[in-house]
Structure formats: C-alpha cells, structure tokens
Amino acid sequence: MFHPVELLRQPVTFPFSGRTAKNRFLKSAMSERLATFSNFDPCGRGQPTEELVRLYETWAKGDIGIIVTGNIQIKKDHLEATGNTIIDRDLPSVYLREWTEVARAAKSQGSLVIGQLSHPGRQVSINIQPYPEAPSDVEQPSTGGVLFGQPTPLTKDGIKDIVNRFAYAAFVLHRAGFDGVQLHVAHGYLLSQFLTKTTNMRTDEYGGSLVNRAQIILEIIAAIRQAVQSTSFIISVKLNAQDSAPQGFCIEESIMVAKLLEIAGVDFIEVSGGVYEQNIRSSRDKPYTVETREGYFVEYAEILQSHLNLSKVVATGGFQTSQGMADAVSRGAADIIGLARPLTAEPFLVRDILRGEKNKAKGDKFPESPMLRFVASAAQIAEIGNGQDITDFDNAFHVARFIAKMQKEIPAAISEALFS
Numbered sequence: 001m002f003h004p005v006e007l008l009r010q011p012v013t014f015p016f017s018g019r020t021a022k023n024r025f026l027k028s029a030m031s032e033r034l035a036t037f038s039n040f041d042p043c044g045r046g047q048p049t050e051e052l053v054r055l056y057e058t059w060a061k062g063d064i065g066i067i068v069t070g071n072i073q074i075k076k077d078h079l080e081a082t083g084n085t086i087i088d089r090d091l092p093s094v095y096l097r098e099w100t101e102v103a104r105a106a107k108s109q110g111s112l113v114i115g116q117l118s119h120p121g122r123q124v125s126i127n128i129q130p131y132p133e134a135p136s137d138v139e140q141p142s143t144g145g146v147l148f149g150q151p152t153p154l155t156k157d158g159i160k161d162i163v164n165r166f167a168y169a170a171f172v173l174h175r176a177g178f179d180g181v182q183l184h185v186a187h188g189y190l191l192s193q194f195l196t197k198t199t200n201m202r203t204d205e206y207g208g209s210l211v212n213r214a215q216i217i218l219e220i221i222a223a224i225r226q227a228v229q230s231t232s233f234i235i236s237v238k239l240n241a242q243d244s245a246p247q248g249f250c251i252e253e254s255i256m257v258a259k260l261l262e263i264a265g266v267d268f269i270e271v272s273g274g275v276y277e278q279n280i281r282s283s284r285d286k287p288y289t290v291e292t293r294e295g296y297f298v299e300y301a302e303i304l305q306s307h308l309n310l311s312k313v314v315a316t317g318g319f320q321t322s323q324g325m326a327d328a329v330s331r332g333a334a335d336i337i338g339l340a341r342p343l344t345a346e347p348f349l350v351r352d353i354l355r356g357e358k359n360k361a362k363g364d365k366f367p368e369s370p371m372l373r374f375v376a377s378a379a380q381i382a383e384i385g386n387g388q389d390i391t392d393f394d395n396a397f398h399v400a401r402f403i404a405k406m407q408k409e410i411p412a413a414i415s416e417a418l419f420s
Helices: 005-009 050-060 096-107 156-176 192-193 217-226 250-265 297-308 320-332 349-354 371-384 396-409 412-419
Strands: 025-027 066-068 111-116 180-187 233-238 268-272 313-316 335-340
Touching: 005 297, 005 320, 050 066, 050 096, 096 111, 096 156, 096 335, 111 156, 111 233, 156 180, 156 217, 180 192, 180 217, 192 217, 217 233, 217 250, 233 250, 250 297, 268 297, 297 313, 320 335, 371 396
Parallel strands: 025 066, 025 335, 066 111, 111 180, 180 233, 233 268, 268 313, 313 335
Antiparallel strands: none
C-alpha cells in the first residue's frame, strides 16, 4: 500500500511522445491576462510580459510535474479576455524571444511546459469582437452582464484557416522550447462548440454525426504533427466530460471522442465540464461525486479511463487533500491530478505536499460564489506576476475588503452576478 505522497511523487511517461513528467501533478490552465493589450490597435496585443515570466518562474519552483499555460489565443481579434497572450501570424511579431523566456522560466526546475491553445468562437465579449465566428449562428446568451455578438458561421475556408492557425501556434511554441500543446475543447469555446449539437447546426462534413463534429479537432492534431515534425512533442486535449446543459455534450459522446483522440495519438486528456453561462461550477454542485471523495470530475475521469488503453487521464477541479488526490490515482480514476486555483493561493503547494509538509490546500472564507472565487484567483495571479504578497483569502478580513473593493469597482450587472 503506497503512502499518498509516494503515489503522487511517481513519474508518468506518456505513450506517444515518450516524454516523462517528474510527478503526478499538473498545473491546469488559468487565464493569466498578463499580456499586452490595446483597444485601438490589435497589433499591440498578446505579447508575453515580464510579469508572465515571473508567474511561471514562481510556479516552476513549486515542483509541479506539468505546467499548462493559460489559453493562448490563435487570432488577435478573437480573445477570451483582454490581456490574453496571442500567437498570430498576422501580428508584426510572434514574440518568439518572449515565448522562449516563458518556456525557460516554466522549465527551470524540471517541469514539462504545455501551451494551451484556444479560440473563443461565439464566446467573446462584444466589446472585444462584435462579429464573432462559430460553427453556426447560435448566439451566446448574455452572462453576468457580459454581452455577446451574433456569430457568423465559419466557411470551409475559414475552418481550414483556423486549423492552420492552431498548427502555426504549436510550431512557434515548439521553436520556443515548449514540450507540447493542449487544445482547449471545453468550457464552451470554439472547438467545444463544434462538438456540441446545440451550437453546431452544420450540414456539411463538420456537422451532423459526432465523428463529423470532431473532424476539426482531428484535422488540427494532424496539422500540428505536420508543422512541428517532432515525435516527442506532446499533444493533449482539455475535454468536457459533459456540458451540464440541456441537449449538450454528454458523457457517452465524450467517451467516443476520447477514443478518437487516443487513435490520433493524444498523450493525455484533461477531464473538465460545464459551459460559460454556468459561470464556474459551485462546490455544492457535484451530483456525480460521493460524500467521501474529492474532485468535481473524478467519476467522469474514471469512466473515460475505463475506455482508454494508452492515453493518460487528468482529473482537475475540487481536490483539497493529498489523501483525496492519492485516492483518485490509486483506484484508477486518474493518472494525473490537476490543480488550478489552489496554486494561485499557494504556488508551492505541490512542493510542500511532496515534502510531507502539507496534506491539504488552503481554504477560503468566501460566501458561496463561484464567480467571486474566479475573480479572486485572477487577482492572486496578478500579485504573483507583479512580485507582490499573495492575498490570504482564508482571512475573513481580507475577504471582506476584497468583496467591498469589487462591489465598488465593477458594473452593477456583473456585481449582481458575482454576489447573488
């Protein structure tokens, strides 16, 4: 019987690239919003900053096996948020020197570094892009005071351009020294929109059957291999186990897509769930977990794991204790444990767990508001990037001060979404 720490300390070797992560921990992608941004000139966007480098240098010191960056956008005027990093051949620079610095920082203590690539599709604020592109013209519902434009369905040439842009971004990251990429096929962004029947009404070869709806993802994987020309470059996917929305992407479809991804040589699949209009999943909203288990998506990860032979499975979200993490691994639900917000509160949490100095993540004193936790975590990311002390939200005074500041600074509609 393994001690929890011994189990989590084990290295993991990936089946297709042959690369090895030094332990079973993965820092999951979070939007850092630390790149340059200009409202008036899209060419002044997306450049990695010294704050971004400092952020990844800090996480590297935390002894995390795999570090996945926040969502790098492949198109300068289609962003998840202001301050996103961007790799776009239409920009004056691809920022190779800056990306090389990010890779150096993230890899400085032996972590593998993976760049997450994404396109928001219809899920882009109307303030950034009033004319979004998507599989079909299904409009994103307004959420938390954020408005979205009516999307234009992508043409076949438009889809080919998207495929090439993902491949080009992977090529740039490979040149910069990244160990691989992750395709963001979750949370209602473009590739997830293609998979879901409610947002993909196409009647051509990219719509209809699940295989057709997954076609763009398989084409991107093939194009990345062609562009990078390296068998040791990791290709991974963040996949919704289900959308938790009426007629949305479901677990049975997720299993089928996971099998297609394994055939395509995807090294690991990170299991997630939900879509934008649900905001962030509430810790009370876990109908698929049992009382004594941690992890929002562990049961889904376990189901996917049982249908795969080679690709590794990452379970992310809701882990609090080293025992809960080790339980997910020991019973075969996951090969790797993904952590996100716990690492903004405690960047060295993984190191401390592996040293036996801690056995649980720090809590917080927030009221039950998933969006509020999301905003607080983003604030901590900015603090780490700027070399500032990290606000301790396990302190009720700091929480009260933060909530007061947020209510003062943000528009009423968003405030209502955050605090209701």
